[in-house]
Amino acid sequence: MTRALLAILWRDIMRLLRGGKGGAGGGAVLPVLFFLAVAMIFPFAVGPDARLLARVGGGVIWVAALLAAILPLDRLVAPDLEMGFFDQWRLRGIAEEWVIAVRMVAHWLSFGPALMLATLPAGALLGLDGHMLKMVELGLGAGTPGLAALGVMVAAVTAGLRGGAALAGLLVIPLAVPILIFGAGALASGGTAGLALCAAASLVLVALAPFAGGAAVRGAR
Amino acid sequence: MQASGLTAWELCCRRGDRWLFHGLDLALVPGDAMHLVGANGAGKSSLMRILAGLTPPSPMLLPEGAARVGTITWQGRVAMIDERLSLDPGQPLGKALDFWARIDGVSPQAAEAHAALLGITSLMDVPVAYLSTGQKKRAGLARLLGQNAGNWLLDEPLNGLDVAGVALIEALIAEHRAAGGTAIVTSHQPLRMPDTSVVNLSHAGPKGARQIADEGRP
Numbered sequence: 469m470t471r472a473l474l475a476i477l478w479r480d481i482m483r484l485l486r487g488g489k490g491g492a493g494g495g496a497v498l499p500v501l502f503f504l505a506v507a508m509i510f511p512f513a514v515g516p517d518a519r520l521l522a523r524v525g526g527g528v529i530w531v532a533a534l535l536a537a538i539l540p541l542d543r544l545v546a547p548d549l550e551m552g553f554f555d556q557w558r559l560r561g562i563a564e565e566w567v568i569a570v571r572m573v574a575h576w577l578s579f580g581p582a583l584m585l586a587t588l589p590a591g592a593l594l595g596l597d598g599h600m601l602k603m604v605e606l607g608l609g610a611g612t613p614g615l616a617a618l619g620v621m622v623a624a625v626t627a628g629l630r631g632g633a634a635l636a637g638l639l640v641i642p643l644a645v646p647i648l649i650f651g652a653g654a655l656a657s658g659g660t661a662g663l664a665l666c667a668a669a670s671l672v673l674v675a676l677a678p679f680a681g682g683a684a685v686r687g688a689r
Numbered sequence: 690m691q692a693s694g695l696t697a698w699e700l701c702c703r704r705g706d707r708w709l710f711h712g713l714d715l716a717l718v719p720g721d722a723m724h725l726v727g728a729n730g731a732g733k734s735s736l737m738r739i740l741a742g743l744t745p746p747s748p749m750l751l752p753e754g755a756a757r758v759g760t761i762t763w764q765g766r767v768a769m770i771d772e773r774l775s776l777d778p779g780q781p782l783g784k785a786l787d788f789w790a791r792i793d794g795v796s797p798q799a800a801e802a803h804a805a806l807l808g809i810t811s812l813m814d815v816p817v818a819y820l821s822t823g824q825k826k827r828a829g830l831a832r833l834l835g836q837n838a839g840n841w842l843l844d845e846p847l848n849g850l851d852v853a854g855v856a857l858i859e860a861l862i863a864e865h866r867a868a869g870g871t872a873i874v875t876s877h878q879p880l881r882m883p884d885t886s887v888v889n890l891s892h893a894g895p896k897g898a899r900q901i902a903d904e905g906r907p
Binding site: 475483551552556562 | 738741742743744766767768769771773774775776777778779788789791792793794832836
């Protein structure tokens with residue numbers, strides 16, 4: 469069982485890093501570039517007022533992170549369901565819940581750490597000070613696992629549907645609101661209470677996603 | 690060889706208000722094989738998926754309006770191939786098969802022997818997406834052999850295979866049965882499987898079953 473799950477985790481990570489159904493496409497680079505592009509374009513839109521940028525910059529990074537996490541949703545679950553991977557795992561007695569839990573970890577590894585690294589240059593572009601940057605990084609550390617769990621869960625729910633990819637993005641955004649409120653809210657208040665609530669919301673999603681996602685995959689067969 | 694055998698009672702499958710089969714009983718002992726036949730849409734693949742435990746059987750309608758769900762009991766492990774390959778199309782065949790070999794715990798020597806037996810050794814560097822239909826079928830069989838399961842579910846294994854490939858599958862099934870395994874095969878093409886029970890789903894299909902359904906209606 470452990471051997472099988474490790475093999476699945478390795479395949480998931482390689483597939484998400486390489487990107488695309490057939491190995492082509494941006495993989496993990498694309499969401500990070502997208503994230504940086506959003507952070508970069510924002511000063512152009514609101515003007516070069518450094519004080520204003522520093523005040524809203526943390527929130528911008530959060531929104532950019534959410535959008536970047538949505539990008540790979542269409543290839544998280546649907547291709548494997550289509551190609552019969554989930555059937556073969558079932559035949560080997562590997563429960564869908566395990567596969568979804570593993571995929572959640574792989575999805576987070578493919579965008580979470582990279583996004584937190586990219587936050588450093590993005591923070592510089594937006595003129596965030598040291599304390600603000602620290603709060604954003606801590607918030608992302610607490611919130612991105614929740615975003616990953618949410619992404620995999622919604623990808624599983626929409627996997628069997630036609631046009632599921634577009635729907636998935638639409639579903640993730642409202643469901644990500646609690647993480648966003650507490651994560652970005654911690655920036656305004658400056659305290660750790662927001663961070664703790666963000667981590668709690670994240671934890672709930674991480675705990676629920678394997679079961680919800682597993683049930684969704686079984687239902688989509 | 691793994692343990693093998695199947696006992697299935699009262700299997701039903703309903704699509705909309707149409708019964709594909711109703712109250713189907715199947716049994717296999719080690720060495721047995723079953724050939725499922727029937728027209729397109731008769732429910733062969735649906736029965737395969739139900740037997741594999743991938744979809745639940747429909748509840749059986751009883752005369753008094755009650756419902757009962759059929760039971761499926763396998764001895765040993767079950768392996769299945771169908772039209773979906775479950776190999777990453779962008780990966781070279783060798784790596785794509787390696788993924789399943791790691792899960793199934795196949796030794797490199799055994800994997801090589803399976804590849805040689807199926808004639809796909811020279812294709813190991815070719816991306817799965819570039820393989821022909823017949824070559825993909827052979828790759829799927831390599832995955833099946835690696836699983837080392839006592840029971841085989843083969844859904845249209847002959848599609849796209851050349852004459853030599855058909856003979857190879859016949860030989861593989863015969864060998865598998867001789868070693869005490871069971872096989873359930875669907876095929877539209879003729880398949881030489883001596884001493885095999887044939888189940889025709891067209892007879893278990895809409896007409897007869899609809900009567901049962903009507904009787905079962907409260």
